[in-house]
Amino acid sequence: MKLTHQLDIIEKEGAEKEAENYQFRLFLKAQNSAEMDEAVHRLDAEITPQINCTECGNCCQSLMINVTAEENVRVAAHLNMPVADFTEKYIETSLQGDMIVNTIPCHFLQNRCCTVYEHRFTECRTFPGLHLPDFTGRLFSTFMHYGRCPIIYNVTEQLKAHLQWQYQPADTDS
Numbered sequence: 001m002k003l004t005h006q007l008d009i010i011e012k013e014g015a016e017k018e019a020e021n022y023q024f025r026l027f028l029k030a031q032n033s034a035e036m037d038e039a040v041h042r043l044d045a046e047i048t049p050q051i052n053c054t055e056c057g058n059c060c061q062s063l064m065i066n067v068t069a070e071e072n073v074r075v076a077a078h079l080n081m082p083v084a085d086f087t088e089k090y091i092e093t094s095l096q097g098d099m100i101v102n103t104i105p106c107h108f109l110q111n112r113c114c115t116v117y118e119h120r121f122t123e124c125r126t127f128p129g130l131h132l133p134d135f136t137g138r139l140f141s142t143f144m145h146y147g148r149c150p151i152i153y154n155v156t157e158q159l160k161a162h163l164q165w166q167y168q169p170a171d172t173d174s
């Protein structure tokens with residue numbers, strides 16, 4: 001199946017397919033978790049290398065990024081800044097008490113590219129996380145980015161085809 005790369009089309013389908021994707025999420029939730037992981041990991045391994053994140057950067061414009069103490073020190077050093085200055089300028093504490101990057105979109109995004117790429121945070125490296133176990137336990141947070149992330153969009157559409165799943169619209173005539 002041909003991949004879709006155009007961000008405007010993906011965004012449009014994200015809006016148009018809300019009901020369809022909700023129904024697909026309910027279907028996935030009822031499937032065997034290990035079997036879904038196997039299918040998603042295979043599709044992710046095929047699709048992710050074909051997506052150029054530097055032509056997108058949408059996650060950097062929409063994610064709240066958690067930062068560990070070690071990452072805080074590492075990125076501050078990369079920018080030749082004292083840790084205290086870096087923390088004051090770029091980091092805040094979330095309601096849960098965790099350190100997070102204090103702007104969305106992220107400070108370090110310029111022209112859809114990360115300016116601290118080699119030193120970026122673990123959450124940035126991990127997103128969209130389709131290689132991780134327990135895909136069916138993270139459906140809400142994954143599908144939240146369906147209309148923004150070409151990796152999630154294409155893996156989802158190919159998963160529907162692989163599972164021969166078809167949307168059944170509600171019967172509005174009855």
Ligand code: SF4
Pocket residue numbers: 059060065106107108109110113114115116117120121124
């Ligand atoms: S640190 Fe880089 S990869 Fe992470 S959100 Fe910011 S711009 Fe994106």
Ligand code: SF4
Pocket residue numbers: 051052053054056057058059060127128148149150151152
């Ligand atoms: S939203 Fe998805 S495709 Fe876009 S930069 Fe982030 S991980 Fe890459």
